[in-house]
Structures are given as C-alpha cells and as structure tokens.
Amino acid sequence: MENVPVRLRSDVPGLDEICGGGLIAGSSYIIQGRPGAGKTILANQIAFAQATQGRKVLYVTLLAESHDRLFQSLSTLAFFDGAKVGKDITFISLLRTLREEGLRALVEMLRGELARQGASILVLDGLLTARETAHNNLDVKTFVAELQGHAAFTGCTVLFLTSARIDESSPEHTMVDGVLQLEEAVAGSRTVRQIRVAKSRGSRALGGFHLFEISGRGIDVYPRLEAALASPSGKDTAPPERLSTGVLGLDERLGGGLPAHSVSVVVGPAGSGKTTFGLGFLHAATPQQPAVHFGFYETPQRLAAKACALGIDLQAMIESKALTIMWRPLTENLLDKLAHELLQTVRATGARRLFLDGLAGFERATIDPHRMVEFFAALSNELRAIGTTTVCTWEVKELSGPWLTNPSPEILSQIDNVIALHHTLTDDTLRRGMKVLKVRDSIFDSAVAEFEIAGGGMGLRVTGSVPVTASVRTGVDGR
DSSP: OOOOOOEEOOOSTTHHHHTTSSEETTOEEEEEEOTTSSHHHHHHHHHHHHHHTTOOEEEEEOSSSOHHHHHHHHTTSTTOOGGGBTTTEEEEEOHHHHHHHHHHHHHHHHHHHHHHHTOSEEEEEOHHHHHHHOSSHHHHHHHHHHHHHHHHHTTOEEEEEEOSOOOTTSHHHHHSSEEEEEEEEEETTEEEEEEEEEEETTSOOOOSEEEEEEETTEEEEEOOHHHHTSSOSSOOOOOSOEEOOSOBTTTTTTTSSEETTOEEEEEEOTTSSHHHHHHHHHHTOOSSSOEEEEESSSOHHHHHHHHHHTTOOHHHHHHTTSEEEEEOOSSSOOHHHHHHHHHHHHHHHTOSEEEEEOTHHHHHHOSOGGGHHHHHHHHHHHHHHTTOEEEEEEEOSOSSGGGGGSSOHHHHTTOSEEEEEEEEEETTEEEEEEEEEEEBTEEEEOSOEEEEEETTTTEEEEEEEOOOSSSOSEEEEOO
C-alpha cells in the first residue's frame, strides 16, 4: 500500500498547488529571499492558518526587531488575528540565548519550548543569524540536523527563514526537505514577485518561477498556467453542436455557426467592428446558458453605452445572471493572475460563451514573451475542456502580410476559427468587409461579405457578398 504523506493546508492561495499538494507534516523547509521579499508574511500567513485549523505554533525570532514592530506590520493583513497571539501562536525571541550561549544552547532551548507549548509548527526567523555564529559548515549542519531530528520525532513541521542566498552547496540546503525561494525581478520599468520551489523532497512540485503578489489579504501565488494546466482538467468532447455568432447572415457562411467548445479569433484594424461582433455573440446568452465578457479596453459603463446604441441591454443581462463582465485595465497586470481569475469566473458561472476582447492584453501583461505560445495553449485547451465556446479579438493594422506573424503562427495554429474584418473608403463611403479565413474541420463560404453595424440587438449584419473574380468562394480547413 502506498504511504501517502500528511500535508498541511497553508491557506496561501496557489502555494499548496506549486508544492505538489501542500507542505508535508513533520518535514523541514527553508523560505529564502532578500529583505522585503515577503518571507515573514508568507511564514506568518501559514502559521495563522495552522492556528485556525487547531494546531499550536511556536514562532522564534533571532532578529533584533521587536515583536511589537512585527505585530504592527502584520496587523494590516487580513489573516492576522491578535486573539491567537499568546494562545495558539507563541512568539519568543532567543537572540540573547544564541549570542551568549551558542547554537547548542539554542537547540536545547527550542526543544524545551516545543515540548512546553505542544507545538506542531515551528518557525525559526533568522537562520542567517544562526549561521553567522557557527564556526564552520559542520556546525550549521549539526544545528539543522538536531533541530530537524527532534521536530520530525515529535511530528513538528519546521520553517527556517533566511535572507542568505541558498544554493545546492549550502549546508542548510542539503539537510532540509524543501526550499522555497522568493525574489523580485525587474522587467523593464516594473517589478514582479516570483516564487520557486527549489527543492521538494517527497513531492512533485511545479517547477520554474511562479508569480505572486502581496496585498491586504497577504500573499497570493499564481501557478504558471502552462505548468498547472499542462493537461486540461477535463476531456475535450468536441460536440457536434453549433452556436450562433449573433451576426445575421454569418452563421450560414460558417456551416451553421461556431462549433461548440471551440476557440475563434476575430481580427481587424481599430474601428472595424470587433467589439460589436462580440456584443452580438454575447447577446445570445441566457441565464441557463450564461456568458462572460473579459476585456481590457472599455470600462463596463462605456461597454454598456456601446451595447445600448445597438439595442442590447447589458444591465438587464447582468441582473438576470445571463452575463458577467470582467474588466481589467490595460495597466500593470500579472499574466497568470489574469488567466486564473478568468478561468475561476468561467467555472463559477458555468459560462457557455466567452468573449475575450483583446488577446494583446495578455501579451502586454507578460514579462517573458516566449511564454505566450505555451500559455495560450494551456488557456485555450482548458476553455474547451470546461465546455466554453470562446471568441477572442486581435487588433491588426492590415489583413495581409505582418498580421500573419502577430499573433505568432504557433498561436494561430491553436485557434479553431478565424474571421477577418476590414473597412475601406469607396466614393466617400465607408464600406465594411468580412471574410471567414478558417473553420476547423468544416466547409465554409470564403467569399468576402459586406456587412453593416445594425441596431435592434443584432450588432453586425451581413448585407451581401462583394463581387470576386479570381477567388474561390468555398473553402475547407482540415487542420
């Protein structure tokens, strides 16, 4: 029979996921990072979560900073509960013991306190201080080993906090079961926080760096999407049903509408009607078959005004729970946070339709452009698996040449259906054109169609085909 280790629930969103299911009870971990990286917040968030779950926590500092200063900082965070201090979580400073009597005396003092408090969680804040008092690496190993051995015997989980750089050659690294590295990276003119599970004995952790942020709630970790969803959470059923685009006259050209559980992109220059297309697509949603609008550009108020001009009452749809609007300003965003919030909302609402207005918003949020292909693969595969039919927009300057590489061909190959919009000025008249470029595994009409922006809740309406002489009117995409 497989021996399944007992894991602690950290209540730090995303942390347990990147650690392979949570910290293993009775194991020892190093939380490493430069001053200000978030080590103390992370350790205390875990400590207060354990106290809430009924465990006793011993928090030992080897720092010159007073506990009053520590409590003052922690009191601004939602997880901090002053009523648990001194009752479920005991804070003590053993800096004097370390300085005057050394590491051996510190170990004996810790053993006594762990037994007296009945603690099942020990946080030692200041491993660097203990390391600096050691005469050599053997002393450091002995200190960690003795403390770790006693804690493991009593079933106590140990968190060592240090600002020293921990690598594979460090004596501490070889002794502990896991290492969490917190760091702040500079990307252009912005900074982002990242966490990495550098060592994970007995756990299949998610490798690489994962974004996290510190807010009034504490720390939130956003597992890298292509690692967390390397395979989608469910099976892609690829049902035969079709969903209406909401554009009068377009469904027939697509062979009956958009394939259910597919991902489509509407490309075109600014003002060509991409958002209007999406509003028509959303208008077909019902409380039984709801939709989500996820956008970076128009505020919900401006979006509602635009929809009103088309005869679409977004507020009524929101009130009936047929529609949920998510607006994320195109300022400083975290790529994986955007994706996790989007997927969480789609799952929570049971959305069958998703209009994602602005794929470029995800591209702007990333600090590593090389991730975009794998990121979008994970996102689109998961949306298909949970049964959502998605329409995205991508703004291009023109529909020939450069747009074929922006988005990249690797991203375009993951998209099931492509519809291109354009407008031209002819005889002082603005004429709008639409062309279906791709419908995966379907026969479709590839002739350029003229369309207009219509009211009455229709959004767009195909008015006829543009005469062609040398183009093929019908195509099939079998990729």
